[in-house]
Each structure stands twice: as C-alpha cells, then as structure tokens.
Amino acid sequence: MARPHLNQTDQAPLTFQDAIQALSDFWAAKGAVLALPYDLEVGAGTMCPETFFRVLGPQPWKVAYVQPSRRPADGRYGENPNRLLKHTQFQVILKPPPKDIQEVYLKSLESLGIALGEHDIRFEEDNWESPTLGAWGIGWQVMLDGLEITQFTYFQQCGGLDLEPISVELTYGMERIAAFLQNVDNVFEVRWDKSLKYETLRREEEFELSVYDFEQADPATCRELFGAYEREALRLLDSYKAAKGGSVEERGKEPSPLASSPSLSAQSPRRFPLRKVYELGLKCSHLFNILDARGAISVTERVALIARIRKIACDAARIYVERLAPQPEVQPA
Amino acid sequence: MSSQPPSQKPVRSSRKTSASAPPTLPLLFEIGCEEIPARFLADAQNQLGKLFGDLLVKHRLVEEAKHSVQTYSTPRRLVAHVPQVFARQPDTVELVTGPPVKSALDENGNYTRAAEAFAAKQGAEVSTLKRITTPKGEYVALEKSEPGRPAVEVLGKILDALLRNLSFPKSMYWSPIEAAAHVPVQNKFTFVRPIRWVLALLGEGKNAKVIPFEVAGVRSADKTYGHRLSGSRPIQVKGFRSYLDGLRKHMVEPDPAKRRERVQQGLQESLEGSGLRAVADAWLEDWVVNSTEWPRGIVGEFDPRFLELPREILITVMRDHQKYFAVEDSSGQLQPRFVAFLNREDDPKGLIRRGHERVLRARFTDAQFFWDADQKIPLRDRLPLLEKVTYHEKLGSYADKVRRVRRIAGMVCEELRQQGKMTDADSEHALRAVELSKCDLTTHMVQEFTELQGIVGGLYARVQGEPEQVAQAIYEHYLPQSLDDPCPRTVVGAVVSLADKLDSVVSGFGAGLEPSGSSDPFALRRAGNGIIRLSVEALPGLDVLNLVKAVTSTEAFAQGDPLGNVARFLRERTEQYFEARQGLRYDTVRAVVHSFEAWSPPARALERARALEPFTRTEEFQALAAAAKRTRNLLKKSATSEDFGTQMTVNESMLSPGPEQELFRAYRATKDTIQQMGIEGRYEDAFRALAKMRPYVDCFFDKVLVMDNDLALRANRLCLLGELNVWVFSRFADLSQIESTASTSVGAPTVENNRQPINEREAALHDQKGLEQKT
Structure with missing residues (x-):
C-alpha cells in the first residue's frame, strides 16, 4: 500500500488488536465493566446476555466487550474484500445514556487516533430491529468520510418489553475501523498485530464456515437440532410455570430463597436456569441463520421459525424482569 | 353585542387596551436536538411554523397566524423566529349568556334564584348582570373582563404545547437521568431524537429575556451551539441577528434555502472548467440540504474500469448508498467522478476525499462481485428459487404470484390480440417476461440494492440472450410508480406491468389488505393508480372492469369476494387520476364515472x-x-x-x-x-x-x-x-x-x-x- 496514511498522527496506525485495546481502555476509563466475549454463536453483540438481559429493569449498567458475530448469509468464502461471515463487534451498553453521549462517543474515536478535525462525521438515520429478540431501537449509523463505522441505537424495547430507563447501544465494526486506520482496501490485509495479518488468523475459517453454511449443512439435521433445542427450552419454561403456580399457595412454607440450602425445592423459581433457556434460544437462532443461508427455509416456515425463537427470548425476558421485582416477604418457617 | 346568539359558551371579543398599536417584541425559539433524520426535517419545519402561528393566535399574542412565524431548520435544530409578538395579551371581555329574561326576572323585575345561581357560578354579583337581545329572545348575560398577561408568562405553556404537538413518522423516548421511574411509558414525552438544549428568547439586546420553560429535563436558556467541529462551547444569543451571526461564525447555516444555494453552487463550482456536469437529482439535493449544517461539495474519482457496470447500478450505489452526485459529460456519458458533500468548510489535506473514494471503490467492487456471481445462475434457472421468497404471508411466495400474474397477462394479451393491438409474438414475449420478472429477487445484486428490482432483471435478461422485447419489459415492469413516472415504452412492457399490479390489487383485497384512510401498507393505491394510467396512456381501450370480473372469477382469487370492492377502488383511482393528472373538474369526473357507461374502459x-x-x-x-x-x-x-x-x-x-x-x-x-x-x-x-x-x-x-x-x-x-x-x-x-x-x-x-x-x-x-x- 503506497498511499499515505489517512490519519496524520506521528505514530504508526493502530493494529486490529491495538484498536480493540484502545476502545477497551477508553470505555473502562468511563466506568464500563469489560465483559468477556460470549461463548456461543450470536449474530450480534446485542444477543449476549450482558446486553439482552441487562437492558431490562431499572438497574444502571455500563458494559463493553468484544463480540465475534456470525451472519452465515454474509459469508463470501473469504474472497470478498469487505464481507465476512464472522466479524468483530465492539459492543458498549450505557444505561441510562448520559446526556452528552454523542460527544463521549466522538471522543472514543479520538482514542483510536482519528483526528476529528480532519474528517467528516455524520449521524445518518438508521433504526434497528431484531424480530427474533422482540427488540428495536432508534438511532443512526455513524459515517466517517462515507464509511459506516458504528451503529448507534437508543433501545426502546427488548424481549417485547418497554424499557425504563432506556439504554444506548454502540456497536463498532472493528474490521472496518481497522481497515480505515491502516488505509487498506481489503479487510484481510488488516494488520492484526505488528507481524500478522487478519488473513492469517481468519481466512481459512471464513472459507470453511462458508462452505458448511452454504453447501454442506444438512437441512434435516439443522431442523432436528432446532427442534431439540427448542423442546428443551420449552420444557424448562413449562417447569417454571408449574413451579410458579405451585409456589403461590406454598409460598409461606418455602425456605428463604436467599438460603442455598440443599432442602431448597428443585422446582423453586429461584433455581430456574433462565440463562440456559435463553442460550437454547440463541442456538435456535443460529441454526435458523444457517438454514436461511442454505436456502432451505420456505415461505411460511420462515415467519413461523422467527416467531418460535422470539417466544423463547420474550419469555426469558419476562421471567428475568419478574425475578428483579421485589419478592414478597417470606415468613420464617 | 346585543345580537350575540344565546349560548352557555363564553363568547370572546378582543378589546384593544389603547387606540394605538400595542407594543411588540421579537421572539426566538430553537430546539437543539441530536441528528434529526433528513427525510423528516422539511415537514417538521412546516409543522413548527403552522402550529406555532395557530397557538400564538389562540393565545392572543399575534393577530394573524399567516406570515407571523419564520422557521428554519438544520439536522440539529428546529428554529422559529417571530419578529412581532404582543408584549402582553390584549385584555378581553367575555360575554357569558345566562338564563332567558323571563326566568331570570320575576314579574316585579327582581332577579330570580335562577339569575342568582348563574351569577354565583360566574363569581359575580347579580347587580352586574345585563340584558341582551338575541334572535331567540331576551337573556341576561354577564361581561367578564380578563386582563391580558405579559407574553413572557404565557409563552412557556405555548412552547410546551408546541413541542408536544409536533409529530414525526417515528419518535422515541429517552430517559433523563433523573427521570421518575414510576411514569408509565405511554405517558412519557417522545420526540424524533433527544432534545439537548432549548433557546427561548423574548426581546432583543439588553432587554432580552429567557422564556422560562422546561422539556424532557432540559431548561430553556439564551444559548445555542455551533457545528460539532466548532467545539462544544455555548454561544450567547441576544436576539435573532446575534443568533444568525453566531451560528454562521460557527459553521451553521440555519436557513435551508441558503444551504440549497450552497449545494447548487457547489455542484457547479466543483466541476467548473471540466466540461462535466452533475447528474441532476432533486431527491439527493433535498437530502444533502437536510442532512448538513454547512454543506460543501468536493469532487472524487473512481477507477474507470467500473464504468463497465451499467449506469443504473453505478448511480444507485453512488446516490442511494453513498449520497454522491454522479457526473456525466455533455453527451450524458457517465464519467469516473462524483461529487460528495461534506458537512464542514473544507478538506485541506484531501483525507476526506480519499476516504470517500476508498468506500466507493469497495462498494463498486461488491457490485462487480455480485454481477459476476449472479451470471452463474441465469434468470431462467431461478424460477424454482422463487418458491422460497415470500411475497406476503397470506399470499404465498413470489412463485405463486408469478403464476397468478401469468394468468392475468394471458387474459390481457388475448383481449389485445382480438383488438389487433398485439401480435402472437408480442404475447409470447409478454408471458416470458412475466415468468422472468421476479427472478432477480434471488440475485445478490437485488438483495443488496433492492431499489433496482426489475431494472437488474432487465439488464441480466439482456446479457443472458433473452429477446430484447422481453428484457425491456422486465426492465420497465415496475413503472409507473408515481404520477410523474413514465409508463413502459412498449405494449409488452405495459401488459406485464398491468398484470403485475392488477394481481397485487386483487389478491391484496382478497387477503384483506385494502387501504383505509391514511394506511395503505401494501401500497395498493399506487398500484391502482398505475393500472388506470396504463389503461389510458399505454393500453387505451382496455376494459379494466371486464378484466377484473374475469380475474376475480378464477380460482386463484377465490379468497373473499373482491369484485365489488376492487371495482369501487379502481373507480376512485380513475376519478383521482382524471382530476390530478388530467386536470378535469370534479363534477365532470363524477358525471362521467357515474354514468351508465361507467368508468371502464378508462380511456373511453x-x-x-x-x-x-x-x-x-x-x-x-x-x-x-x-x-x-x-x-x-x-x-x-x-x-x-x-x-x-x-x-x-x-x-x-x-x-x-x-x-x-x-x-x-x-x-x-x-x-x-x-x-x-x-x-x-x-x-x-x-x-x-x-x-x-x-x-x-x-x-x-x-x-x-x-x-x-x-x-x-x-x-x-x-x-x-x-x-x-x-x-x-x-x-x-x-x-x-x-x-x-x-x-x-x-x-x-x-x-x-x-x-x-x-x-x-x-x-x-x-x-x-x-x-x-x-x-
């Protein structure tokens, strides 16, 4: 690449890992907790519990994390210079959003070495919606000299529930940002660190995932898995309902929910594995995406599958909020 | 006074406090906002002017709503300037009519209990009651005078009402940090984007006063903010002049008309001397005006090898996705250049231009990739893929739609052949075009650039060796989309378009998707307008009503009984078209469509x-x-x-x-x-x-x-x-x-x-x- 660097700082432009580091440092300094990437396939950082659950309810929350995100239909076998099946999001949630959130966000760009005075930053309308999560928000795509680098969203609903207070979600597209900083046209040319390129770490994976998702995934198996994960989620949700129903009249007899005594009933709502239910829903969501990329989803099935995933997500959100609500006082046994 | 009609409602009449014109003050109001979507801005500005004018009249702060309020807007602000509001409301006298005289006064002329009750209710002495004569007889009445209040006291409430009454196609709520958690969500204040400052100033110079007022946790003040790049320090405002000067010094042109001049000038100056011109584009011009505070045009270049891609695709990428103006030479040949608009004064190091060039290169590379990849499966092999593309939940896939459209097109061809307006070859071409018309929905190109559906199909059909008639018909089959759009140029194209739209309308009505009031989620009115226009301008003589009868009697449309509703709907579309597009008078149109010969064939x-x-x-x-x-x-x-x-x-x-x-x-x-x-x-x-x-x-x-x-x-x-x-x-x-x-x-x-x-x-x-x- 013979062209001059776009950012005119004296130092060499940030590597991919430096850029992640810089944003992590910036947001940690702003009081955000640095969470770990989630260990399941997700389509976006929004789907991680650190966002999906934490935006519900009244408790303030500030978190930042890197999240590799898979979108099988965007796969291009590692051949397209700008498209990836798995890309890297840097996700920030601030609840409630500070009044100067736009200014703070712009400062975060400066932490990446982008001299704002030399560029043109625009906030262009772009509202976000995820039918599978029952979530939507209002916001912008942030354009840096014509390049979309961030989704900036004021969440309005999540899991089908109105949010109070709302959260702001910032989703940085790290590959694009790094390519911009390093002035390269091809994302595989991005320097991950001083010696390795993005392609060394990721090209084969892109190729293999594309081959599987587009060609070799067995639709029947994917559908079976979808059904199995869903059944397991619904079984758990049913058990929760049963336990709740029972606990209404038995509440007086139940031991304190805070005591983790072994005598605690296996059916107690407190012991309900809520996050597992949600994870099973995420499994379904990823299988849906594979089936979609595989071109194996028919007209009516599509709508129905989305509705089935949404049901799991919305039920999980409801239970989460229910458990946040102050519990009625428990009489000593 | 005495001829007021009897009414329990107060009747207001203004009375000027003095014979000379009352003193006035200038008013300046600015809502500082996070970026308002460009597509909402012009309408928001219009609403602001209209609502504000009405409110000021209602609250007796101006005489007449018209021309009293000047408005401005940028993505980060909505502005109203009222050069003259009354410094205080004129005093008013309210005439409140009470009971009729015969029940208010007894035979001795003394007030009855009814009269006393009336006076008491109005908080007045019976001695202040008057007699008035109305067409219905004599009544007692009361004059209640209300002194006007200083404008600065009244305006807070007005501004609050103003903000609550502005409406946007999509609004949001946001929580100020101190928000009460117990306010139910539906009662919360919503706006297009978060409000970050409010400037509300009455008077000018030393006497300027802030109109006290608070919205969504933001208090009014006498400050504004310049362009983001000019720093986040507030600008002190003393009046409209100082406001304009302050903003312009800080890279904000609040007047959209002036920004439009800058844009038009930018288009010319940036290409001056090159012999080239920007491809005119009113939509894009509006977008630039409404998405910038300080627009400035720059010229960028791209690799001429991309010119192999069709013009339509190149322009769509530049216009819809990057908001660049395409550039052509005097013969209309596209050139490897574009004009982008910055929202700042300049690009001294050329960094921004290079940024835009890089993004465009990536976009064009994508388009090139899509084009090449799409050719691997020609349109004719894509028909089975349509089984998996949803047309509408209730109406099945696009493959289902194509089957229905084909049947309709067959009927139209038959009719036109009998009229001698189509040959057998034309019919074949039309049916072939229908078959391929939706196949481009499965291509990468259309999935990426949805606005190019039809056009991409036509371009692909051409390079894949389909007859030119077929390619042209596919290319144009979405036309006409608006009243100003042209119709397809060929009979074959018109038949495909008409059959497609007729299917949308008839099957839409069958599935209960008919438009009602302002809601028309399936854009059936547009389809209906298209049908009427085609049957007049492209296929004159086509008996649309007959066609609808034939179509609704086939099995594919067994759902419901759409004939009556569709016929009425298309009659209304005919009326609308005759008036709006043909400029005929309302009663002429009514007379014709309600005659025994009725509205169809529309051309007749x-x-x-x-x-x-x-x-x-x-x-x-x-x-x-x-x-x-x-x-x-x-x-x-x-x-x-x-x-x-x-x-x-x-x-x-x-x-x-x-x-x-x-x-x-x-x-x-x-x-x-x-x-x-x-x-x-x-x-x-x-x-x-x-x-x-x-x-x-x-x-x-x-x-x-x-x-x-x-x-x-x-x-x-x-x-x-x-x-x-x-x-x-x-x-x-x-x-x-x-x-x-x-x-x-x-x-x-x-x-x-x-x-x-x-x-x-x-x-x-x-x-x-x-x-x-x-x-």
Missing part, C-alpha cells in the same frame, strides 16, 4: 370527460342538470322507480299533445342519434345533440304535471322520465352530478339537495305537492 371515460367539460357550464347543460336532478327525485319518490323506462315502456297513445308528445318525439330522435355517436366515439357531437333537448325538457316540466291524479297517466309520465333518465341524463354522463353555477360554493358537492339553487328547490316542492295530492 376520459374521452367522454374531455368532451363533456366544455358543456358543463353552458346554459343548456345547467338546465338539463337541474332537470336531471328533478327527474331523479321524482323517480326516487315513486315506489317502483326502478321499473319506469326500463321494465315498463311509454304508451305513446297516452301522451297528451303539446309539450309531452314533443318531448317524446325529440327524445326518440336524439336517443338513436347519440347511440350511434357513442359507438363512433363522437362524444362531443353526442353532448351537442343532448343540449338540443333542453327546450323540450324545460317546456315539459313547465307545462305538464307529472304527478297527475290519474294514476295511469302519472305512471306513463314517469316512464317517459325513466327513459329520459337512462338515455339523456345518464347515458354518457350523469348530468345530475354537474355542479350548478348558480350555487357559489366551490369544491366537492356532497348532498345534492344542499346545493340546489332556489328555483330547483321550488321545483322539487312543486313536484312534491303533486305527489301529495293523491297520497
């Missing part, structure tokens, strides 16, 4: 409307229109009106000599003449012939009593009128729809009777009397 209805319009204001047609209404009323009042002139026929031997026989003879002659003229399409001649009926009709109504006591005679006369109604008054145009020039009101007639001039009403009374004599 249009010919009749054009022929009719010049006649409608003539004395003859005005008289005939009155007679038509009168006839209609008479027939309506007679129990078996349906039968007269249709089932029963006139008994000639019963006609009395003179006006009655003369009318009958004239009618017989005219009927045959105009029938022939109608067949030949000589509508003007037909209407001229109709005009000659006037003296006979007038004379008949003048001299002959229809509602004769002799029932047989009456029935025979009603028969005569019945025939007249069919053949003279409604054959080609329903003359009763013609607006009377004697009535001065303009606009849509609603109930005929409301608009009848006096002599008509008298005529109706006269007929009514005849009717009542017997019954």
Whole structure:
C-alpha cells in the first residue's frame, strides 16, 4: 500500500488488536465493566446476555466487550474484500445514556487516533430491529468520510418489553475501523498485530464456515437440532410455570430463597436456569441463520421459525424482569 | 353585542387596551436536538411554523397566524423566529349568556334564584348582570373582563404545547437521568431524537429575556451551539441577528434555502472548467440540504474500469448508498467522478476525499462481485428459487404470484390480440417476461440494492440472450410508480406491468389488505393508480372492469369476494387520476364515472370527460342538470322507480299533445342519434345533440304535471322520465352530478339537495305537492 496514511498522527496506525485495546481502555476509563466475549454463536453483540438481559429493569449498567458475530448469509468464502461471515463487534451498553453521549462517543474515536478535525462525521438515520429478540431501537449509523463505522441505537424495547430507563447501544465494526486506520482496501490485509495479518488468523475459517453454511449443512439435521433445542427450552419454561403456580399457595412454607440450602425445592423459581433457556434460544437462532443461508427455509416456515425463537427470548425476558421485582416477604418457617 | 346568539359558551371579543398599536417584541425559539433524520426535517419545519402561528393566535399574542412565524431548520435544530409578538395579551371581555329574561326576572323585575345561581357560578354579583337581545329572545348575560398577561408568562405553556404537538413518522423516548421511574411509558414525552438544549428568547439586546420553560429535563436558556467541529462551547444569543451571526461564525447555516444555494453552487463550482456536469437529482439535493449544517461539495474519482457496470447500478450505489452526485459529460456519458458533500468548510489535506473514494471503490467492487456471481445462475434457472421468497404471508411466495400474474397477462394479451393491438409474438414475449420478472429477487445484486428490482432483471435478461422485447419489459415492469413516472415504452412492457399490479390489487383485497384512510401498507393505491394510467396512456381501450370480473372469477382469487370492492377502488383511482393528472373538474369526473357507461374502459371515460367539460357550464347543460336532478327525485319518490323506462315502456297513445308528445318525439330522435355517436366515439357531437333537448325538457316540466291524479297517466309520465333518465341524463354522463353555477360554493358537492339553487328547490316542492295530492 503506497498511499499515505489517512490519519496524520506521528505514530504508526493502530493494529486490529491495538484498536480493540484502545476502545477497551477508553470505555473502562468511563466506568464500563469489560465483559468477556460470549461463548456461543450470536449474530450480534446485542444477543449476549450482558446486553439482552441487562437492558431490562431499572438497574444502571455500563458494559463493553468484544463480540465475534456470525451472519452465515454474509459469508463470501473469504474472497470478498469487505464481507465476512464472522466479524468483530465492539459492543458498549450505557444505561441510562448520559446526556452528552454523542460527544463521549466522538471522543472514543479520538482514542483510536482519528483526528476529528480532519474528517467528516455524520449521524445518518438508521433504526434497528431484531424480530427474533422482540427488540428495536432508534438511532443512526455513524459515517466517517462515507464509511459506516458504528451503529448507534437508543433501545426502546427488548424481549417485547418497554424499557425504563432506556439504554444506548454502540456497536463498532472493528474490521472496518481497522481497515480505515491502516488505509487498506481489503479487510484481510488488516494488520492484526505488528507481524500478522487478519488473513492469517481468519481466512481459512471464513472459507470453511462458508462452505458448511452454504453447501454442506444438512437441512434435516439443522431442523432436528432446532427442534431439540427448542423442546428443551420449552420444557424448562413449562417447569417454571408449574413451579410458579405451585409456589403461590406454598409460598409461606418455602425456605428463604436467599438460603442455598440443599432442602431448597428443585422446582423453586429461584433455581430456574433462565440463562440456559435463553442460550437454547440463541442456538435456535443460529441454526435458523444457517438454514436461511442454505436456502432451505420456505415461505411460511420462515415467519413461523422467527416467531418460535422470539417466544423463547420474550419469555426469558419476562421471567428475568419478574425475578428483579421485589419478592414478597417470606415468613420464617 | 346585543345580537350575540344565546349560548352557555363564553363568547370572546378582543378589546384593544389603547387606540394605538400595542407594543411588540421579537421572539426566538430553537430546539437543539441530536441528528434529526433528513427525510423528516422539511415537514417538521412546516409543522413548527403552522402550529406555532395557530397557538400564538389562540393565545392572543399575534393577530394573524399567516406570515407571523419564520422557521428554519438544520439536522440539529428546529428554529422559529417571530419578529412581532404582543408584549402582553390584549385584555378581553367575555360575554357569558345566562338564563332567558323571563326566568331570570320575576314579574316585579327582581332577579330570580335562577339569575342568582348563574351569577354565583360566574363569581359575580347579580347587580352586574345585563340584558341582551338575541334572535331567540331576551337573556341576561354577564361581561367578564380578563386582563391580558405579559407574553413572557404565557409563552412557556405555548412552547410546551408546541413541542408536544409536533409529530414525526417515528419518535422515541429517552430517559433523563433523573427521570421518575414510576411514569408509565405511554405517558412519557417522545420526540424524533433527544432534545439537548432549548433557546427561548423574548426581546432583543439588553432587554432580552429567557422564556422560562422546561422539556424532557432540559431548561430553556439564551444559548445555542455551533457545528460539532466548532467545539462544544455555548454561544450567547441576544436576539435573532446575534443568533444568525453566531451560528454562521460557527459553521451553521440555519436557513435551508441558503444551504440549497450552497449545494447548487457547489455542484457547479466543483466541476467548473471540466466540461462535466452533475447528474441532476432533486431527491439527493433535498437530502444533502437536510442532512448538513454547512454543506460543501468536493469532487472524487473512481477507477474507470467500473464504468463497465451499467449506469443504473453505478448511480444507485453512488446516490442511494453513498449520497454522491454522479457526473456525466455533455453527451450524458457517465464519467469516473462524483461529487460528495461534506458537512464542514473544507478538506485541506484531501483525507476526506480519499476516504470517500476508498468506500466507493469497495462498494463498486461488491457490485462487480455480485454481477459476476449472479451470471452463474441465469434468470431462467431461478424460477424454482422463487418458491422460497415470500411475497406476503397470506399470499404465498413470489412463485405463486408469478403464476397468478401469468394468468392475468394471458387474459390481457388475448383481449389485445382480438383488438389487433398485439401480435402472437408480442404475447409470447409478454408471458416470458412475466415468468422472468421476479427472478432477480434471488440475485445478490437485488438483495443488496433492492431499489433496482426489475431494472437488474432487465439488464441480466439482456446479457443472458433473452429477446430484447422481453428484457425491456422486465426492465420497465415496475413503472409507473408515481404520477410523474413514465409508463413502459412498449405494449409488452405495459401488459406485464398491468398484470403485475392488477394481481397485487386483487389478491391484496382478497387477503384483506385494502387501504383505509391514511394506511395503505401494501401500497395498493399506487398500484391502482398505475393500472388506470396504463389503461389510458399505454393500453387505451382496455376494459379494466371486464378484466377484473374475469380475474376475480378464477380460482386463484377465490379468497373473499373482491369484485365489488376492487371495482369501487379502481373507480376512485380513475376519478383521482382524471382530476390530478388530467386536470378535469370534479363534477365532470363524477358525471362521467357515474354514468351508465361507467368508468371502464378508462380511456373511453376520459374521452367522454374531455368532451363533456366544455358543456358543463353552458346554459343548456345547467338546465338539463337541474332537470336531471328533478327527474331523479321524482323517480326516487315513486315506489317502483326502478321499473319506469326500463321494465315498463311509454304508451305513446297516452301522451297528451303539446309539450309531452314533443318531448317524446325529440327524445326518440336524439336517443338513436347519440347511440350511434357513442359507438363512433363522437362524444362531443353526442353532448351537442343532448343540449338540443333542453327546450323540450324545460317546456315539459313547465307545462305538464307529472304527478297527475290519474294514476295511469302519472305512471306513463314517469316512464317517459325513466327513459329520459337512462338515455339523456345518464347515458354518457350523469348530468345530475354537474355542479350548478348558480350555487357559489366551490369544491366537492356532497348532498345534492344542499346545493340546489332556489328555483330547483321550488321545483322539487312543486313536484312534491303533486305527489301529495293523491297520497
């Protein structure tokens, strides 16, 4: 690449890992907790519990994390210079959003070495919606000299529930940002660190995932898995309902929910594995995406599958909020 | 005063405090906002002006809403400047009417308990009561005077109401940190984007005062903010002048008209001397104006090898996705350049230009990739893939749609072939085009650039060796999308477009997706407009109603019974098209579409409307229109009106000599003449012939009593009128729809009777009397 660097700082432009580091440092300094990437396939950082659950309810929350995100239909076998099946999001949630959130966000760009005075930053309308999560928000795509680098969203609903207070979600597209900083046209040319390129770490994976998702995934198996994960989620949700129903009249007899005594009933709502239910829903969501990329989803099935995933997500959100609500006082046994 | 109508509602009248004009102050109001979507901005600014003007009038701070408020806007602010508001509201006197005098005063002239109760309720002494005379009699009343309040005290509430009444297609709520958690969500303040500052200033210079007011946790102040790049320090404002100066010094041009000048200038100057020009684009110009505070054009370049891609694709990438103006030479040939607009003064190091060039290169590379990848599966092999593309939940896949459209196109081709307007080869091409028309929905290119559906199909069909007719028809089959869009250029294209739209409408109605009020989620009105336009401008003579009948009777549309609803819907579309696009008067259009010949074929209805319009204001047609209404009323009042002139026929031997026989003879002659003229399409001649009926009709109504006591005679006369109604008054145009020039009101007639001039009403009374004599 013979062209001059776009950012005119004296130092060499940030590597991919430096850029992640810089944003992590910036947001940690702003009081955000640095969470770990989630260990399941997700389509976006929004789907991680650190966002999906934490935006519900009244408790303030500030978190930042890197999240590799898979979108099988965007796969291009590692051949397209700008498209990836798995890309890297840097996700920030601030609840409630500070009044100067736009200014703070712009400062975060400066932490990446982008001299704002030399560029043109625009906030262009772009509202976000995820039918599978029952979530939507209002916001912008942030354009840096014509390049979309961030989704900036004021969440309005999540899991089908109105949010109070709302959260702001910032989703940085790290590959694009790094390519911009390093002035390269091809994302595989991005320097991950001083010696390795993005392609060394990721090209084969892109190729293999594309081959599987587009060609070799067995639709029947994917559908079976979808059904199995869903059944397991619904079984758990049913058990929760049963336990709740029972606990209404038995509440007086139940031991304190805070005591983790072994005598605690296996059916107690407190012991309900809520996050597992949600994870099973995420499994379904990823299988849906594979089936979609595989071109194996028919007209009516599509709508129905989305509705089935949404049901799991919305039920999980409801239970989460229910458990946040102050519990009625428990009489000593 | 004394002629006020009796009413319990207060009647207000302003009274100026002094004879000279009251003192006024300038007002400046700015809502500082996070970036408002460009597509909402112009409408928001309009609303602001209108609502604010109305509120100021309502609260007596300006005399007249019109021209009192000047508005401005940028993505980060909505601005209202009112050069003159009254410094204080004028005092008012309210006249509150109480009980009638006869119950308010006893026989001795003393106030009764009713009067006392009224006064007490109004918080006044009975001694202050007055007597007023109204058309309904004498009443007691009370004058309540209310002193005006200083504007600065009233305006807070007005500004609050103003903000709450601005509406946006999509709004949001946001929580100020101190927000009460117990406010239910639906009661929360919503706005297009978070409000970050409010400037509300009354007066100018040293005397300027902040109008105290708070919205969504933001307090009003006398400060504004410049362009983001100019720093986040507030700018102190002392009045409108200082506001404008402050903003312009900080890279904000608040006036969209001035920004538009900058954009137009930028387009010219940036290409000056190159012999090139920007491809004109009103939508894009609006977008730039409404998404910048300080627009500035720069020219970028791209690799000429991308010019291999079709112009449509290149422009879509530049315009829709990057908001760049495309550049062409004087012969209209696209050049490897573009004009981008910055939202800042300059790009001194060329960094921004290079950034844009890089993004465009990536975009074009994508498009090139899509183009190449898409060729691996030609359109003709993509039909099975359509089974998996949803058209609508209730209406199945696009493959289902294509099957339905094909059936409709077959019917249209058959009809046009019989009329000699299509050859067998044309039909084949049309059906082939239908088959391939939706295949591009499965391509990468359309999935990426959805706005190019149809166009991409046409381009691919061409390179994949489909006949040119087929490719052209696919390319144009979404046309016309708006009133200004052209129709497809070929008959084949028009047939494909019409069949596609007719399927959307008929199947849409069958699935309960018909438009209602302002809601038309399936854009069926647009499809309906397209159908009418095509049947007039591209396929004249096509009998749309007949086609709808044939289509709705097939199995594919068994759902529901859409015929009646679709027919009514398309009639309304016809009316709308005749008025909006053909510039015909409302009553002309009504007359034509409600005639016995009705609205279809629309092309014929249009010919009749054009022929009719010049006649409608003539004395003859005005008289005939009155007679038509009168006839209609008479027939309506007679129990078996349906039968007269249709089932029963006139008994000639019963006609009395003179006006009655003369009318009958004239009618017989005219009927045959105009029938022939109608067949030949000589509508003007037909209407001229109709005009000659006037003296006979007038004379008949003048001299002959229809509602004769002799029932047989009456029935025979009603028969005569019945025939007249069919053949003279409604054959080609329903003359009763013609607006009377004697009535001065303009606009849509609603109930005929409301608009009848006096002599008509008298005529109706006269007929009514005849009717009542017997019954």
